[in-house]
Amino acid sequence: MANDLALNPGSRGSLRGRSFGLLRDPWVILLSALAALGAAWAATGTAPAAVQALWHWSPALLRGMGVNIQISVLAMALGTAAGLAVGALSLSPSRLLRRLTRAYVLLFRNAPILVLVYFTTYVFPFELSAGRWTVPFPDWIKVVIGLGLPASANVAEIFRGAIQSIPSAQWEAAQSLSLRRAQIFRMIVLPQCVRRMLPSWMNLYASITMSTSLASLVGVHDLVDTATVASNTVARSDFTILVYFTLLALFFAYCYPIARWTRYLERRHEHH
Structure with missing residues (x-):
């Protein structure tokens, strides 16, 4: 050979x-x-003692990962709903609305996510009162809002870019058929925007998922917080290394398929 x-x-x-x-x-x-x-x-x-301890803590770690996934899904849902509204307003004929939406996007796209998480956690009240009723306002919901704000700003930019990428000839052809602006937007523009937005939207979701690890800093019992508690309880250096490698592996196992699917959609969009 x-x-x-x-x-x-x-x-x-x-x-x-x-x-x-x-x-x-x-x-x-x-x-x-x-x-x-x-x-x-x-x-x-x-198996080494560290592996046996990891097996004992694995249900708690998986529950913690479930909290991170729950926060990421809700933050992305909130950010998508708000971002679509802001993105639509950014194309308004009103100059005032365009300036306000631009300021919103610039503020929350450039603000550090950790600062936003701390802001929503410590500025918002710990409970909401309405007459005789008092409703708790848990920290994990504040983290959802803190992550939803930058997500909404990024979705607004993705949505605006997708709309502006539609050739103007399609608008003119639809107007020649006597279609109203709302009909053009709903029947012609939006279906194309969804396909063009999806890869960037998925990349953003993966980024938001990784940012959920900041929730442990404000007292949310997520995967990172569970790993810290487990490390302090077992108090073995080899277990500490193993549990944080496991933490990395769990985030990787969740986010890596999203990244691969995003690449597939990008290549598919380029071929079309």
Whole structure:
């Protein structure tokens, strides 16, 4: 084989390309690492104490990940609803509305997410009172609002860009058919906007999901907070390393398929 490689340098390059292609796939690296760990534990006959502790804490960690996913879904739903409204207003004929929406987008797109999370947590009241009724205002809802604000600003920009990317000839052709502006918007523009917005929207959702890790800083019992409690309870350095690697793996396992699907949609949109 060495002689073949010497006689055909191109085969060496293709072999190297295939090897690096495998190494570039994170799933191959992750599965190889897990297989190596499994082989080591099988040789010793027992799992290390840190792994046993991780198995004990795994239900709590999964519940914490569920809290992060819940916050991300609600924040993205809130941000999408508000962003679509702001994006539509940014195309209003009124100069005042355009300026106000532009100021909103610039403010919340450029504000640090951690500052917004702290702002909504400590500025908003801890409970809402209406007459004799008092309703608690939990911290996780404030985090949803804190993450929904930058999400709405980004969705507004994505929506505005998608609308402006529609060729003006389509508007003119629809107007020549005596369609009203609302009908053009609903029947012609919006279906195309959804397809053009989806990759950017999914990228934004993955970013918001990763930002939910900030919720632990304001007392929300999410995945990061659970990992911290577990680390302090077990009080072993090897377990601390393992539990935070597990935290990274859980976020990766949730966000990586979203990133791959986003790339697929982007390539599909380019071909169309």
